[in-house]
Structure formats: structure tokens, C-alpha cells
Amino acid sequence: MTAREPTDTAAPGAAFAMRLGDVLRELPGAALHPPEAADTIVSGVHLDSRKVAAGDIFVARAGARAHGERFIPEAVARGARAIVVARGSAADTLGVARVEVPDVPLALAQAAAVVYGHPTFTLDVVGITGTNGKTTTAHLVQACIDRCGGRAGIVGTLGYRFGDLDLPASHTSPEADDLARVAAAMIARGATHLVMEVSSIALAAKRADAIRFRVAVFTNLTQDHLDYHGTMDAYAAAKARLFVELGPGAAAINVDDAFGRKLVEMLAPGGPSRPPAATLARYSTQVGAGPDAAEIAPVALEHAAGGISIRARTPAGEVTLRSPLLGAHNASNLLAALSVAHLLGLDLHDAAAALSAPIQVPGRLERCDTPGDDDVIVLVDYAHTPDALARVLASVRALGQGRVLCVFGCGGDRDPLKRPQMGEAVGRAADVAVVTNDNPRSEDPRAIADAILPGLAAGRARVVVELDRARAIERAVLDAAPGDLVLIAGKGHEPYQIIGAVTLPFDDRDEARRALAARRARPWADRQDHGGAA
Numbered sequence: 001m002t003a004r005e006p007t008d009t010a011a012p013g014a015a016f017a018m019r020l021g022d023v024l025r026e027l028p029g030a031a032l033h034p035p036e037a038a039d040t041i042v043s044g045v046h047l048d049s050r051k052v053a054a055g056d057i058f059v060a061r062a063g064a065r066a067h068g069e070r071f072i073p074e075a076v077a078r079g080a081r082a083i084v085v086a087r088g089s090a091a092d093t094l095g096v097a098r099v100e101v102p103d104v105p106l107a108l109a110q111a112a113a114v115v116y117g118h119p120t121f122t123l124d125v126v127g128i129t130g131t132n133g134k135t136t137t138a139h140l141v142q143a144c145i146d147r148c149g150g151r152a153g154i155v156g157t158l159g160y161r162f163g164d165l166d167l168p169a170s171h172t173s174p175e176a177d178d179l180a181r182v183a184a185a186m187i188a189r190g191a192t193h194l195v196m197e198v199s200s201i202a203l204a205a206k207r208a209d210a211i212r213f214r215v216a217v218f219t220n221l222t223q224d225h226l227d228y229h230g231t232m233d234a235y236a237a238a239k240a241r242l243f244v245e246l247g248p249g250a251a252a253i254n255v256d257d258a259f260g261r262k263l264v265e266m267l268a269p270g271g272p273s274r275p276p277a278a279t280l281a282r283y284s285t286q287v288g289a290g291p292d293a294a295e296i297a298p299v300a301l302e303h304a305a306g307g308i309s310i311r312a313r314t315p316a317g318e319v320t321l322r323s324p325l326l327g328a329h330n331a332s333n334l335l336a337a338l339s340v341a342h343l344l345g346l347d348l349h350d351a352a353a354a355l356s357a358p359i360q361v362p363g364r365l366e367r368c369d370t371p372g373d374d375d376v377i378v379l380v381d382y383a384h385t386p387d388a389l390a391r392v393l394a395s396v397r398a399l400g401q402g403r404v405l406c407v408f409g410c411g412g413d414r415d416p417l418k419r420p421q422m423g424e425a426v427g428r429a430a431d432v433a434v435v436t437n438d439n440p441r442s443e444d445p446r447a448i449a450d451a452i453l454p455g456l457a458a459g460r461a462r463v464v465v466e467l468d469r470a471r472a473i474e475r476a477v478l479d480a481a482p483g484d485l486v487l488i489a490g491k492g493h494e495p496y497q498i499i500g501a502v503t504l505p506f507d508d509r510d511e512a513r514r515a516l517a518a519r520r521a522r523p524w525a526d527r528q529d530h531g532g533a534a
Contacts, residue, residue, distance in 0.1 A: 016115060016184075017043045020082055020097060023057070026114045029102040031087070037097035040081050045112040045177045054079030057099075057115070059108045059177070060091060084111065105206040109176035113210035119183035120211045123153075123191060126340055127198040127208065129242050130219025130254070132388040133333045134172070134197040136325075137219060139361045140337035140354075141195045147354035148346040153186035155179065156197035157382075158362055158493055163189040173202030176210065193344075200238040208246065215343045216248035217336055221259040222387035224415060244272055250279035252339035254332060255294055256286065281315075281339040285331045296339045301331060305398055310334060312352075314342055321352040326365060327395025329388070363492025365392065368512040375482040376402075378516060380508045382492025384411065384438070386421035389489055393429035402483035403431035405476045406461075408490050409469070410452060412443030412498075419448065420455035427459020430487070435465045436472035438490045439498040469497065470511050477515035478522070488512060 021038030024030045032038060043055035049071035052058050058075035060068035060083060069091040072083055082097040086104050101107040113120070126141055128134045135157045145152040153162030155174065160167040160182045167182065173196065174182065183194055198208055198216075221236055236259055243251055244266050251267060254260040260282075266272055267280060282294040289297035291313075299318060300311040307324040308331050323334055334355050341351035360366060368378040377399055383389040389408065396404060406426045410419045426433045435452055437445050445467045456463050466472040476486045488508045491497075497506035 016117070017041055017055070018115065020057075020099075023111055023114050024099065027099075027101060027107050027110050029087075030107065031100045033098040033100070037082070040097055042081050042115060045108070045115050045180070046075075047108060047175050047177050049075040049078070052078040052080050054081075056080050057082045057084060057111055059084040059104065059111065060089075061104045061108060062086075084108070103206070105176075106209055109206055109208070109210035112177040112180035116180040116184045118210075119180060119187050120194065120213075122187055123183060123194040124150075124214040124344065125211055126193065126195045126215045126217065126344075127211070127213045127242055127248065128196070128217040128219065128336075129198045129200065129203065129239050130217075131222045131224050131385055132383075132391070133219035133329060133336070134199075135382070136330065136361050136364050137217065137333045137336045138195045138197055139359055140333060141217075141340045143354040143357065143359055144337055144341045144346060144351040145193050145195070145344070148341070148350045150192045150346075151190055152193040152195050153183075153191045154195050155182060156195075162186040162191050165189060171202070172197050172199040173207055176207045179207065180210075198242055200235055203241045204234075204238040208242070211246070213242070213246060213248035215250045215252060215340050216242045216246070217252045217340060218243065218257070218260050218263055219254055219332070219336060220257045220387070222385055224385045224418065240266065243267060250281070250343040252281045252283060252336055252343060254284070254336065255282045256284050256332065279343055281343050283332075283335040283339045285328065285335060296335055296342065298331075298335070303328070303331070303398060308334065312338060314338065314348055316342060316348050319348045319352040321355045323355055324358050326398065327391060329391040329395065363494070363509075365395070366492075366509060368509050369516055373520065374516055376477065376480045376516075376519070377485040378477060378488070378512045379485070380488045380492060380512060382490070382494075384490045384492075386418055386425045389422060390425040390429060392489065393425065393487065396485055396487055397429075400483055400485050402481060402485060404429070405432040405434065405480055405484060405486045406430040407434040407436055407469075407472050407476050407486065407488045409436045409438035409440075409445075410448050410490075411438045412441035412445075412448055414441075416451060419451040423452040423455025424458050425455075427456040427461045427463075429459075430461045432476070433459075433461040433463050434472045434476050435463065436469045437467050437497070437499070438469075439494075440500075441498050442500060445499075469506065469508075473508065473511045474515040474518065477512065478519055486512075 020040040020042050042057050045057045046052045047059050052075045058080040076094045083093040084099045085091050087100045087102050128137050138156050142152045142154050157172045159169045283296040284294035287298050287301050296314050298310050299313050302309040309322045311320045363382045366380045381392050383392045435449050491508050495507045496503045
């Protein structure tokens with residue numbers, strides 16, 4: 001379903017105080033008990049009972065570990081004026097106005113949008129979905145918008161940020177109530193656009209159902225999150241919701257990807273999209289792809305150690321960009337951002353200039369060594385899927401003539417089927433594979449490593465198992481020969497490690513720099529002797 005137009009009482013920018021009855025007018029199927037509670041004044045919406053304040057609506061949604069109905073007493077004690085529950089629920093709302101709805105997750109999104117003034121009807125929202133590339137593409141799009149005179153906030157894996165607003169990310173895509181508050185706060189600070197990563201889990205959970213998307217972007221689809229979705233078909237269907245059900249004004253779709261081509265068919269006249277995207281920009285990295293295959297594609301594309309050069313054909317003419325980013329995956333991300341710039345009506349030469357500027361996305365091929373001081377290259381990257389890891393390893397090969405050492409693991413309590421595939425990706429592309437902990441969570445770290453090893457057996461890499469991640473990083477950096485490259489994969493920007501139920505401070509970049517300092521302190525002859533020992 002598309003986001004509903006706001007009523008006069010919920011106009012963008014309205015104060016966060018309104019009649020409960022006016023909120024419920026925008027929640028189809030909602031039933032209020034008692035009816036006279038319609039005149040109750042409400043001022044906020046919360047899913048987390050701990051955040052409820054006087055005047056708020058508390059939404060009692062079923063969670064992964066507990067049902068929100070358990071926390072109704074706490075919400076009431078904190079001053080909740082209304083409780084949203086599922087139709088037919090037996091929960092006691094303790095004398096507070098009771099709102100029964102047919103779909104609690106959808107009601108959360110709709111109620112939050114209404115109460116906080118429909119902020120995404122004021123902002124031009126760009127939503128980016130796909131297994132890989134969301135974060136980098138989001139930052140590239142933000143750079144284009146800002147260069148062209150807009151002011152773009154960003155919501156995604158690295159946090160929720162605009163101006164002096166800088167909040168850590170609890171999810172790639174926040175819960176619907178948090179998202180509405182963040183968007184409203186960005187508007188108050190002068191934002192004109194919102195660029196957000198839209199995860200498959202958020203789409204399946206209807207967190208984005210009250211957002212009006214100006215542009216939706218599809219980057220790619222490869223295996224991930226099967227612990228949540230169960231099957232690739234269900235995973236793909238969740239991604240498709242952004243285009244087929246949420247009715248974006250325009251869509252940029254990667255047609256190098258098989259599912260991207262299927263999405264194009266879905267959005268064609270007569271397809272299942274309701275309503276279809278008004279404008280479609282297909283993009284491809286295939287040199288010479290004609291306008292019948294893709295609206296935006298390279299006429300010329302060159303990869304070098306210094307970055308990517310693209311001369312691209314667009315509906316507005318040819319543009320040239322030279323980005324310091326590396327790898328085929330980043331060529332696709334750059335063309336995705338250029339496609340969004342086109343769909344937003346930005347000047348594409350200015351957008352290309354923005355894409356040509358240095359952009360370091362934290363934890364995405366982030367360099368930790370110091371050229372001139374260090375004799376090895378050390379990179380940290382968030383790649384945590386088989387496809388992302390294979391692409392990053394292919395990219396870093398271009399940086400030097402030495403060996404590639406890859407430190408990696410797999411997250412616990414996550415899709416176990418990808419573990420041998422991760423091993424296979426590293427075994428085929430790296431010279432040395434150092435298997436270690438990622439975030440093991442509640443699982444046995446040794447068991448996770450054992451699940452990775454069969455995939456490594458199919459490749460050529462020498463294998464080392466060191467479950468202590470700090471020691472694994474140190475070993476790879478110290479044992480590298482001059483000219484080698486060390487890739488530390490999986491955690492990227494994360495400043496923590498989750499072991500059991502405990503979240504500990506841990507940053508791959510800090511550990512890499514410590515190891516490099518130890519390497520520098522070692523006599524040159526020792527570095528030569530250790531080369532190849534990993």
C-alpha cells in the first residue's frame with residue numbers, strides 16, 4: 001500500500017499534539033474503546049514502554065522475545081493515554097483508551113506518521129534496498145544531493161545523522177516510530193531530503209509502510225538473512241515490497257542483477273505493482289549497454305589502482321566521473337547514485353563531480369596503514385555475505401602484487417547456510433585465510449569456525465584458525481610479507497563484539513593500527529623472516 005495523504009489535522013510540521021480520534025481516522029479498521037476517548041489529546045507514539053511519556057500512545061506489538069502486551073502496565077504507569085492492541089486481544093489496558101487494529105505493525109507506522117506530522121511527506125525520501133551496497137550508495141547519494149544544493153539527512157547502518165543530530169543505529173532501518181521522530185527532527189534542522197537504507201527485515205515488518213518514497217533503489221540480491229526470512233523467495237519478496245506495494249515515485253534498478261530484471265517486469269504496465277513507479281531508471285555496469293537495456297550505463301569504464309573512471313550515458317547526456325573507490329561493486333554503486341541524481345532532477349555534471357570527490361564510508365575498504373610508513377596494506381571492510389566478500393577480494397587484488405591475507409568469521413545466531421559459502425569465497429580468492437570470531441553471540445565459536453572450514457577446502461588458500469579476533473588480526477599483520485595486503489572482513493565500522501550475551505568494546509580498525517605499530521617497531525629483517533608464516 002502507498003503512504004496515505006495527511007489530513008488537515010496532521011499536516012507536515014503540525015505540533016505533536018492532537019486528538020486521538022484524528023489519529024485513528026488514518027488507521028483503517030481501528031476500533032476505539034470507549035468511543036468518547038476520541039477527544040483524548042495524544043502527543044507521541046512509542047513501541048518501547050521504557051520510552052513512554054505522559055500523553056503518548058503505546059503500541060503493544062509482538063516481539064521476537066516478548067509480546068508488547070506484557071509491558072502495558074509499565075506504559076500506563078508512565079502516562080500512556082492510549083494502548084494499541086491486535087483485534088480480539090484479551091490484554092487488559094488498565095482503564096486507558098484501547099485501540100484495536102487488524103494489523104499492529106502497520107498501525108504503528110501509520111500512527112507515528114500522523115502524530116509526528118507526516119515528515120516524509122515534506123522530505124524527498126530516497127530508499128535503498130539490496131543485499132550489498134546500501135550504505136555506500138546512500139552516502140554517494142547524500143553527496144550528490146548536498147553538492148546540488150539540497151540538504152540530505154541519512155538513516156542507515158552507520159547511524160541516523162543530519163547537522164547536529166547524530167544518533168547510533170539500533171537497526172539498519174529504525175522502527176517506524178523512531179523513524180518518524182528522526183525524520184521530524186531532521187526537518188526541524190532544515191533537511192530537504194532523507195536518504196535511507198531499507199532492509200528486507202524492515203520491509204517485511206512494515207516499518208516503512210507509512211513513508212512516501214520519491215525514489216526507491218535496488219542494488220542486488222544475494223544470500224543473506226535466511227535465518228529471518230527462511231527462503232530466498234521470501235527474502236526477495238520482502239525486497240520487492242518497496243517497489244511493488246509501497247508505490248515510490250520513481251525507481252532505480254540494477255539490471256545486471258537477475259532479480260533486478262524481474263523487478264523491472266513487475267513494474268511494467270500490466271505488472272503487479274500497485275501503483276507502478278512513475279519513472280524507471282535501469283542502470284548497468286555493462287559497457288555499451290544500449291538504452292533498450294539500461295537508461296544509465298557506461299560508454300567507457302576503467303578500473304585501476306587509483307580508482308574507477310566512468311564515462312556514462314544518461315537520458316540527460318554523457319557525464320564523466322573519476323572516483324577513488326575501488327572494485328566492480330563500487331562501479332555499480334556509483335551508477336546507482338547517478339541514477340538517483342537523474343530521477344531527482346539534479347544537475348548530473350554536479351552530481352558526477354560529487355561522485356568524483358574522495359568519500360570514505362567508515363568500515364568500507366577503510367585503509368588502516370599509512371603509505372610511506374608501512375610496507376603492507378591493511379583494509380577493514382564490512383563484507384559479511386559470500387557475494388560481498390568475493391567482490392571485495394577481487395577488488396583488493398588490484399592494489400598490489402603481493403599476497404592477500406583475509407581475516408574473517410561468521411556471525412552467530414545468523415544464517416548458518418552461508419558459512420561454508422563464505423569459506424569458499426575466501427578460499428578461492430585469498431592466499432591465506434585466517435578464520436576467527438565475528439560476533440558469535442550465543443553460539444560456540446569453534447562450531448561456527450568448523451562450519452566455515454569445508455568451504456575453504458575447495459580453494460587454494462592456506463588456512464589458519466585463531467578464534468581470538470584481536471590475535472588473528474595481529475597475526476595476519478605481523479606475518480604478512482612486505483607488499484602483502486591484509487583484508488579484515490565482516491565487522492567494518494562496528495565498535496563492538498558480541499560474545500554470549502555481552503557486548504564488548506572492539507574495533508577492527510583499532511586492532512589493525514595496534515598490530516601495524518607493533519610491526520613498525522620490529523627490525524626490518526624480522527619482517528622479511530616472518531613473511532609467509534601466516
